[in-house]
Amino acid sequence: MQFIRVIYAIMNLDLINTFVAVYRVGSFVQVAKDQNVAPSSVSRSIASLETVLKTRLFQRTTRSLTPTQAGKVYFERILPLVEEMNTVHQSLGDLSSKPSGRLRVTASVSYGEIFIAPKLKDFRTQYPDIELELILSDGRLDIVNEQIDIAIRHGSLSDSSLVARKLSNVTYHLVSSPAYIEKFGKPIHPYDLKKHEIVTFPYENFRDVWTFATDQISQKVQINTALSITNAAAIRQCVRDGAGIALLAAWTVEGDIKSKKLVE
Numbered sequence: 001m002q003f004i005r006v007i008y009a010i011m012n013l014d015l016i017n018t019f020v021a022v023y024r025v026g027s028f029v030q031v032a033k034d035q036n037v038a039p040s041s042v043s044r045s046i047a048s049l050e051t052v053l054k055t056r057l058f059q060r061t062t063r064s065l066t067p068t069q070a071g072k073v074y075f076e077r078i079l080p081l082v083e084e085m086n087t088v089h090q091s092l093g094d095l096s097s098k099p100s101g102r103l104r105v106t107a108s109v110s111y112g113e114i115f116i117a118p119k120l121k122d123f124r125t126q127y128p129d130i131e132l133e134l135i136l137s138d139g140r141l142d143i144v145n146e147q148i149d150i151a152i153r154h155g156s157l158s159d160s161s162l163v164a165r166k167l168s169n170v171t172y173h174l175v176s177s178p179a180y181i182e183k184f185g186k187p188i189h190p191y192d193l194k195k196h197e198i199v200t201f202p203y204e205n206f207r208d209v210w211t212f213a214t215d216q217i218s219q220k221v222q223i224n225t226a227l228s229i230t231n232a233a234a235i236r237q238c239v240r241d242g243a244g245i246a247l248l249a250a251w252t253v254e255g256d257i258k259s260k261k262l263v264e
Contacts, residue, residue, distance in 0.1 A: 012052075013089075016082050018045040019057065023075045026065050100129035106143075107152040110232040110252060112136040116152075138230040154249070155205070171250040175262040180242045186263075187245070190221045197226040197244030199235050210247060236262075 021031045022042065032039040050057050057071035067075065107116055112134060123132065135141070135148065143151050143162065157164040174187075180197075187193050190212040200206045200223070207228060212219050226244050229235045232252050239246045240261050256262040 012049075013082070013085055015045050015049045015052075016078060017086075018042060019049055020075065020079060020082055022046060022058070022065070023067055023071065028065065098129065099127050102131045102133065103150070104133045104135065104146075104148045105150045105152070106135040106137060106141055106148050108138050108154075108232065109136045111152060113233070114251065138232075172247050173250055173253055173257070173264050174245060174247055175236075175239060175253050175257065175264055176245045177240055177242045178260065178263055180239075180244065181263055183242075190219055193221055193223055193245065196224075198223045199227040199229065199238050199244045199246045200225055201232075201235070202228040202230060206247070 018031065018035075021034065022028060025031060025034075028039045028042045028046075032042045035042070046057060053070075053074070055070045056068050057074060059066045059068055105116075113136070116134060120132070120134070123130075141148060141151070152167070154170060184196060187196060190210070193210070207225055208223065209220050210223055212221065227235075227238055229238065232248060235246050236248060236252055236256065238244070239248075240256065253262055257264060
């Protein structure tokens with residue numbers, strides 16, 4: 001039982017540090033001033049430690065404060081441990097204030113190429129102690145089993161123990177090449193898409209039904225997929241080449257729309 005009590009006392013580092021401070025300066029009042037607390041608070045800390053250890057550490061009079069023999073032995077034995085623990089705590093604080101270690105991040109190929117890759121040099125300059133592993137994949141990765149720290153993905157997070165933070169809104173555009181529109185005509189109504197070649201992702205919320213909505217009405221349109229591709233850049237290239245119509249995020253196609261390589 002004595003061993004358990006000593007371990008408990010060691011774990012309460014605040015009490016131990018107060019004891020060490022009082023032992024060194026020999027005054028509750030001075031330690032209270034140094035810690036910006038009331039002298040009674042320092043006295044209670046020492047009393048609590050004595051209760052745990054079941055021994056008196058100081059002899060107290062109205063004029064003096066003197067370590068007992070047990071207090072002297074305790075100070076000599078505990079001081080190296082306290083200094084080591086304080087060093088460990090300080091090193092952990094340094095780690096939290098200066099990020100380091102391995103960081104595994106995944107994003108879609110197109111998003112990673114456009115938004116993340118151009119920032120990696122500045123990231124390395126700012127955080128030289130982080131070993132960054134960027135995994136660009138358009139597949140559905142098992143974030144937990146593959147030990148991925150951060151995943152950047154479109155859409156809502158389904159029921160999961162994972163934590164999501166919104167980065168931005170994403171606007172989608174229906175796009176095609178001028179040559180395709182000239183040959184097959186421009187769809188005016190969502191249902192017109194049934195007569196066109198569709199290039200899209202193989203994922204459930206892309207490949208079968210698209211939803212078009214205004215403030216007053218929402219319409220679901222069954223699409224006929226001609227090409228199914230996992231990569232946004234590849235879909236954009238196929239559409240630019242006249243393969244059909246695609247629904248792509250604005251950041252993927254805005255440049256092509258401005259340059260008239262694609263039309264909405």
